Amino acid sequence: MKVKKINLKLFAIIITFVLIIIMPLSKYALYELSGAAPKLRESIGQKVILPQQKYSINWTTHIIKPYEGELKSVAYRWNYDHIGFFDLSVEVDGCSTGLSPFEAMNVKIESSIDSTFEKSKNK
Numbered sequence: 426m427k428v429k430k431i432n433l434k435l436f437a438i439i440i441t442f443v444l445i446i447i448m449p450l451s452k453y454a455l456y457e458l459s460g461a462a463p464k465l466r467e468s469i470g471q472k473v474i475l476p477q478q479k480y481s482i483n484w485t486t487h488i489i490k491p492y493e494g495e496l497k498s499v500a501y502r503w504n505y506d507h508i509g510f511f512d513l514s515v516e517v518d519g520c521s522t523g524l525s526p527f528e529a530m531n532v533k534i535e536s537s538i539d540s541t542f543e544k545s546k547n548k
Contacts, residue, residue: 449510455526456501456513465499465515468534472496473517475524476531494518496534 456462465473475492494517502514504523512523515532524532 452511452526456529459526459530461526461529461532462499462513464534465496465513465529465532469496469499472535473515474533474535475515475517475522476528476533478522478524478528489522492517492520492522494520 472493473496477491478489480487480489497516497518498514499516500514501511502523503510504512512525513529514521514523515529
């Protein structure tokens with residue numbers, strides 16, 4: 426009987442440990458292997474449009490409309506509120522927000538070539 430209890434406790438500890446390691450690694454892989462984080466790092470200084478975001482605060486859903494501005498910084502930050510323990514923090518014209526891997530993939534980047542073309546087309 427004692428052996429079964431010890432094995433069950435050991436199994437629970439191993440599963441918990443594996444989940445604590447696998448969840449952040451899979452989230453990190455989504456950011457990096459999808460190309461979202463590297464693309465954003467290369468786009469610092471360019472105009473970006475962040476996607477619409479939804480937050481739940483005290484059982485109320487808040488929707489933040491898409492935000493447009495110059496990308497100032499991109500970094501990972503600790504975030505204990507969501508699965509994976511961290512998210513990608515982006516700063517756009519003084520506004521800082523965290524993006525999930527899928528939100529990071531949906532950021533639109535206006536390259537300087539596109540903006541030059543648009544300006545010349547509008548003249």
